[in-house]
Amino acid sequence: xxxxxxxxxxxxxxxxxxxxxxxxxxxxxxxxxxxxxxxxxxxxxxxxxxxxxxxxxxxxxxxxxxxxxxxxxxxxxxxxxxxxxxxxxxxxxxxxxxxxxxxxxxxxxxxxxxxxxxxxxxxxxxxxxxxxxxxxxxxxxxxxxxxxxxxxxxxxxxxxxxxxxxxxxxxxxxxxxxxxxxxxxxxxxxxxxxxxxxxxxxxxxxxxxxxxxxxxxxxxxxxxxxxxxxxxxxxxxxxxxxxxxxxxxxxxxxxxxxxxxxxxxxxxxxxxxxxxxxxxxxxxxxxxxxxxxxxxxxxxxxxxxxxxxxxxxxxxxxxxxxxxxxxxxxxxxxxxxxxxxxxxxxxxxxxxxxxxxxxxxxxxxxxxxxxxxxxxxxxxxxxxxxxxxxxxxxxxxxxxxxxxxxxxxxxxxxxxxxxxxxxxxxxxxxxxxxxxxxxxxxxxxxxxxxxxxxxxxxxxxxxxxxxxxxxxxxxxxxxxxxxxxxxxxxxxxxxxxxxxxxxxxxxxxxxxxxxxxxxxxxxxxxxxxxxxxxxxxxxxxxxxxxxxxxxxxxxxxxxxxxxxxxxxxxxxxxxxxxxxxxxxxxxxxxxxxxxxxxxxxxxxxxxxxxxxxxxxxxxxxxxxxxxxxxxxxxxxxxxxxx
Ligand code: WTA
Numbered sequence: 001x002x003x004x005x006x007x008x009x010x011x012x013x014x015x016x017x018x019x020x021x022x023x024x025x026x027x028x029x030x031x032x033x034x035x036x037x038x039x040x041x042x043x044x045x046x047x048x049x050x051x052x053x054x055x056x057x058x059x060x061x062x063x064x065x066x067x068x069x070x071x072x073x074x075x076x077x078x079x080x081x082x083x084x085x086x087x088x089x090x091x092x093x094x095x096x097x098x099x100x101x102x103x104x105x106x107x108x109x110x111x112x113x114x115x116x117x118x119x120x121x122x123x124x125x126x127x128x129x130x131x132x133x134x135x136x137x138x139x140x141x142x143x144x145x146x147x148x149x150x151x152x153x154x155x156x157x158x159x160x161x162x163x164x165x166x167x168x169x170x171x172x173x174x175x176x177x178x179x180x181x182x183x184x185x186x187x188x189x190x191x192x193x194x195x196x197x198x199x200x201x202x203x204x205x206x207x208x209x210x211x212x213x214x215x216x217x218x219x220x221x222x223x224x225x226x227x228x229x230x231x232x233x234x235x236x237x238x239x240x241x242x243x244x245x246x247x248x249x250x251x252x253x254x255x256x257x258x259x260x261x262x263x264x265x266x267x268x269x270x271x272x273x274x275x276x277x278x279x280x281x282x283x284x285x286x287x288x289x290x291x292x293x294x295x296x297x298x299x300x301x302x303x304x305x306x307x308x309x310x311x312x313x314x315x316x317x318x319x320x321x322x323x324x325x326x327x328x329x330x331x332x333x334x335x336x337x338x339x340x341x342x343x344x345x346x347x348x349x350x351x352x353x354x355x356x357x358x359x360x361x362x363x364x365x366x367x368x369x370x371x372x373x374x375x376x377x378x379x380x381x382x383x384x385x386x387x388x389x390x391x392x393x394x395x396x397x398x399x400x401x402x403x404x405x406x407x408x409x410x411x412x413x414x415x416x417x418x419x420x421x422x423x424x425x426x427x428x429x430x431x432x433x434x435x436x437x438x439x440x441x442x443x444x445x446x447x448x449x450x451x452x453x454x455x456x457x458x459x460x461x462x463x464x465x466x467x468x469x470x471x472x473x474x475x476x477x478x479x480x481x482x483x484x485x486x487x488x489x490x491x492x493x494x495x496x497x498x499x500x501x502x503x504x505x506x507x508x509x510x511x512x513x514x515x516x517x518x519x520x521x522x523x524x525x526x527x528x529x530x531x532x533x534x535x536x537x538x539x540x541x542x543x544x545x546x547x548x549x550x551x552x553x554x555x556x557x558x559x560x561x562x563x564x565x566x567x568x569x570x571x572x573x574x575x576x577x578x579x580x581x582x583x584x585x586x587x588x589x590x591x592x593x594x595x596x597x598x599x600x601x602x603x604x605x606x607x608x609x610x611x612x613x614x615x616x617x618x619x620x621x622x623x624x625x626x627x628x629x630x631x632x633x634x635x636x637x638x639x640x641x642x
Pocket of ligand 1: 261307308309383384385386387388409410411412413414415435497498499511512513514520523524525
């Protein structure tokens with residue numbers, strides 16, 4: 001164990017007897033899954049409503065493309081909405097929605113059903129049929145969730161694009177998916193001001209062949225350009241549609257959504273998820289990891305629907321379990337740093353799920369802010385997106401969790417679809433910084449090149465057996481799917497997650513971070529090559545190398561090294577600013593480099609590979625390690641001096 005636990009801190013935190021006594025998940029789940037994992041997953045699938053029962057739990061004959069719950073049919077939206085209304089829970093609030101400017105709406109399951117039905121009828125009237133793709137580029141408003149569910153209801157495959165992405169990124173995704181419909185808003189609220197959003201869609205879909213319609217929700221009342229025949233207002237199209245709609249069942253393997261994520265090359269990967277297995281695991285994990293009590297809990301996941309966490313733990317997991325949840329549109333410091341805690345108090349939030357980067361931001365703002373609020377309703381805390389450092393973990397537990405709420409540190413990925421490694425809150429004695437153990441039913445291991453490592457050793461994180469919510473491929477590029485995830489351990493048939501991990505002496509797992517060229521900035525995945533290609537796209541740049549340097553608040557910060565083209569004048573700060581802006585425009589403001597250095601040369605090996613390790617050393621201000629394989633070690637003096 002290398003964790004620096006000071007003597008005054010316990011090494012681990014067992015759940016209180018009271019929590020353990022009422023927990024949904026007990027230790028016998030592990031035993032049941034161990035005994036017969038397929039029977040275990042079948043039991044989890046049976047928590048859902050199937051129209052046609054499945055005949056086989058898993059068909060792995062076409063590996064690495066799994067089929068789960070073979071032959072079964074279901075409707076995902078029915079499971080998330082209609083089912084609860086049919087169970088007499090129509091008046092229960094599904095969503096306490098809180099707008100950034102202070103407006104709010106409570107939406108019951110009956111109202112959600114009416115809204116989803118209206119949208120489904122409107123989408124059908126536009127000519128959309130099962131299998132078509134729909135791009136959703138929206139802020140965190142109820143219509144975004146309604147749109148996702150209406151797609152699911154009709155068997156349309158949605159592709160949500162984070163509303164912080166640039167028009168170029170939207171275009172790339174819309175083209176790759178071949179979306180027929182794009183749903184957006186006129187604008188979005190950001191720190192008290194409306195920012196345009198449809199304008200980016202106008203730019204993005206100009207000339208995009210697949211797009212027939214752009215459906216626009218009026219959110220900010222901003223002026224928009226309008227293309228007659230293509231553009232439609234939500235209030236003219238969806239609102240007047242009939243609130244009655246009968247859901248049709250689809251095959252368990254029907255594509256539910258595509259979500260783009262960064263890979264190690266410049267082009268983002270469209271991760272494909274299907275219906276029955278995805279919903280089974282999203283629902284199972286949400287129920288057991290968050291210990292959801294649908295009658296009493298008020299659950300809040302602070303993610304954005306533009307990311308997988310929003311898909312699985314705002315939309316499909318919680319709604320399939322009939323949860324009451326908070327959905328908040330804005331930033332945590334609008335109008336001030338008290339916003340999250342005001343919301344917790346207003347709705348009596350009991351379960352709060354966020355990212356370590358935000359916990360560290362709260363720490364920076366100071367504990368007097370949360371201390372000014374009654375957070376006593378909180379009984380469970382979650383963390384996701386990056387390793388949580390022990391200091392932040394302890395602060396989170398003490399200041400937000402009243403020294404008693406268990407913390408579930410959940411490891412998973414866009415590709416895994418749902419949580420894979422996490423404590424069970426009523427069972428596990430949690431250690432600050434460790435994601436602990438694979439969930440019941442999940443075969444995650446830490447391995448070296450050929451076999452599991454011993455206790456106390458580090459290695460690669462792999463998944464040995466298929467799991468229900470696993471990705472079914474990369475949209476339009478199955479070779480890349482096999483190559484990215486299945487070629488590293490081809491012989492063993494293990495899924496390669498791209499993360500490094502360590503097993504401690506107790507067999508608990510510590511995720512160490514990516515072992516590839518993917519950076520993790522505030523929990524967002526950004527590939528170094530994506531940022532490099534944005535930089536090289538600028539006429540002044542000849543070559544660029546990008547590394548993730550450790551950053552106290554954001555986990556990693558992006559540091560770029562750039563060589564200018566011959567004859568380009570180095571205008572210093574002005575050019576640096578312009579190059580950083582280029583990345584923000586090309587990808588998203590979240591990809592804007594924290595530091596950018598204009599350098600005369602880049603350190604390369606004799607075979608011409610850029611030595612990122614050395615650049616990282618420079619970026620983090622460390623002494624240089626071994627430079628013996630460099631072509632010309634003097635390059636470094638030049639880089640350091642610039
Ligand atoms: C990292 C987010 C440590 C990891 C759900 C993974 C984590 C990548 C954790 C996936 C965690 C996620 N501890 N690292 N609890 N959760 N990661 O696809 O590097 O946006 O591979 O999915 O985030 O990011 P993605």
